[in-house]
Amino acid sequence: MLDKTKKDWWKSAVAYQIYPKSFQDTTGSGTGDLQGIIRRLDYLKTLGVDVLWLSPVFASPQVDNGYDISDYRAIDPMFGTLEDMRELIAEGKKRGIGIMLDLVLNHSSNQHHWFLEAKKSKDNPYHDYYVWRDGTPDTPPNDMKACFGGSAWEWVPEVGQYYFHQFAPEQPDLNWENPAVRREIYDMILWWMEQGVEGFRLDVIDQIAKEPDKGITGNGPRLHEFLRELSANTFQKGCLVTVGEAWGADTERAKLYSAPDGSELSMVFQFEQMMLDQQKGKGKWDLASLPFVEMKKSYAKWQKELHGAGWNSLFLNNHDLPRIVSRWGDDTGYREMSAKALATMLHGMQGMPYIYQGEELGMTNVCWPIEKYRDLETLNMYHERKAQGVPEEEIMRSIHVKGRDNARTPMQWDDSTHAGFTTGTPWIDVNENYHSIHAKAALENPDSVFYYYQKLIALRKQYPVFVFGDFRLLEENHPQLFVYERSFEGEKLLIVCNMSGQEVSYALPQDWQDSEVLIANAEGGLNGIFSPWQAMVLHKKNA
Numbered sequence: 001m002l003d004k005t006k007k008d009w010w011k012s013a014v015a016y017q018i019y020p021k022s023f024q025d026t027t028g029s030g031t032g033d034l035q036g037i038i039r040r041l042d043y044l045k046t047l048g049v050d051v052l053w054l055s056p057v058f059a060s061p062q063v064d065n066g067y068d069i070s071d072y073r074a075i076d077p078m079f080g081t082l083e084d085m086r087e088l089i090a091e092g093k094k095r096g097i098g099i100m101l102d103l104v105l106n107h108s109s110n111q112h113h114w115f116l117e118a119k120k121s122k123d124n125p126y127h128d129y130y131v132w133r134d135g136t137p138d139t140p141p142n143d144m145k146a147c148f149g150g151s152a153w154e155w156v157p158e159v160g161q162y163y164f165h166q167f168a169p170e171q172p173d174l175n176w177e178n179p180a181v182r183r184e185i186y187d188m189i190l191w192w193m194e195q196g197v198e199g200f201r202l203d204v205i206d207q208i209a210k211e212p213d214k215g216i217t218g219n220g221p222r223l224h225e226f227l228r229e230l231s232a233n234t235f236q237k238g239c240l241v242t243v244g245e246a247w248g249a250d251t252e253r254a255k256l257y258s259a260p261d262g263s264e265l266s267m268v269f270q271f272e273q274m275m276l277d278q279q280k281g282k283g284k285w286d287l288a289s290l291p292f293v294e295m296k297k298s299y300a301k302w303q304k305e306l307h308g309a310g311w312n313s314l315f316l317n318n319h320d321l322p323r324i325v326s327r328w329g330d331d332t333g334y335r336e337m338s339a340k341a342l343a344t345m346l347h348g349m350q351g352m353p354y355i356y357q358g359e360e361l362g363m364t365n366v367c368w369p370i371e372k373y374r375d376l377e378t379l380n381m382y383h384e385r386k387a388q389g390v391p392e393e394e395i396m397r398s399i400h401v402k403g404r405d406n407a408r409t410p411m412q413w414d415d416s417t418h419a420g421f422t423t424g425t426p427w428i429d430v431n432e433n434y435h436s437i438h439a440k441a442a443l444e445n446p447d448s449v450f451y452y453y454q455k456l457i458a459l460r461k462q463y464p465v466f467v468f469g470d471f472r473l474l475e476e477n478h479p480q481l482f483v484y485e486r487s488f489e490g491e492k493l494l495i496v497c498n499m500s501g502q503e504v505s506y507a508l509p510q511d512w513q514d515s516e517v518l519i520a521n522a523e524g525g526l527n528g529i530f531s532p533w534q535a536m537v538l539h540k541k542n543a
């Protein structure tokens, strides 16, 4: 177990993200709950993870599946009670697993009592908790757009003003310029720290310092000032792990977020690599193939620049992203091989790995008609593009490739009805392939993707070079291989991954020929031929 009394214990930790609504239902309601997570703690212990990031479980009208919080100190009844949360924290602790809560601090729900008060009148004490501008009903302050479509301004006749929302209209932006808002947030975080929470993930934290009059959403001028104040008043009073979601972070900014002096957060969660397979200058729905060589160079840049200067998150999936084995792997012919190759590619690097529920089983995307989707981002885009005359086929292709519900189908536990997720009717359908892809089968098969992840996690704990080593990209321009070296205090790793469905000949560098294989997803390779999606990690000492 990690020594969590040390400030930077999280450097050797591995996280697992749970999307509670889709993890495990224990009541037959069709939605997952906290007791379901408790029931599966031993499974997670077997996998070997140290931290559980729970997507929001706070009271919420669930317009954006909990990313619209109406009470930051209450558990949504759909998930259980505060008592259940206390039990989860305690049961987790027994197993060396800490709970990381997902704080949505950029905005609240429009049902939060702050907002209900705020919209009553301009002189209500809560009015200034949100971002208001004058205007007339048909002329918003400017033409800024919300991330989920439509204008970023919503008219409130009661006060004769518009409020600003970067996401759905039900998610009004909080006004961080107001010190009273910041104080409320600090008190709430301190209260959760008292409950024994071990970490926080901060949703769209790069967007808190907005300045809508100047069109600024992300990376506002006061962003890092706010973060330092937040951190000093809360996180720095304990030994927590904190991670900031920052779509707009480059390496320079990432070094501020994750400065080694702990003045802001432990690490940054950035998306540079995840945005490469979309058309340049456009959004995620405008598909493009993955520029493989560019992707390797992007990883190499982040590895080099943050080494000794910051800390990165390593992830290929989350609740907003499609399943990686369908996205960058091959979920038909080489599902398990490519899932393992992707895991090897990522887990060999420096940073904190995040495994998203079901990734350890090689769960895949779904390919459904529009009626089956639940996500508001997906549905809004569908209607917006339909109205613009985009062909149905093209819209559906984007949804199949990139839609967020790909990640939100229920966890596949076994081959019983609804994959063992619920005894009721699931809120969203289970992926049809649950008959063959499920945790029970994975646990019975020593060659499963699950045990491969288990081994990668164990290696990180056994060999400090995984945690602390520097990074050198080899075969930079090779169109199929991802090869890199790590070294730390006389120990070295060589990671070789064939990221394609073709056989590739590659002779290992001379000085690596007699080294030890720590993990591999297939036999061979050492003789110079790498089979489709073959991957391995080699190790040597005193080099």
Ligand code: TEU
Pocket: 064, 067, 068, 104, 147, 167, 203, 204, 247, 284, 319, 320, 321, 377, 404
């Ligand atoms: O996502 C941040 C965000 O910018 C998303 O809108 C992202 O662009 C989109 O999901 C990509 O498909 C965070 C949460 O992770 C997401 O689930 C929330 O919907 C969003 O914030 C609003 O809170």
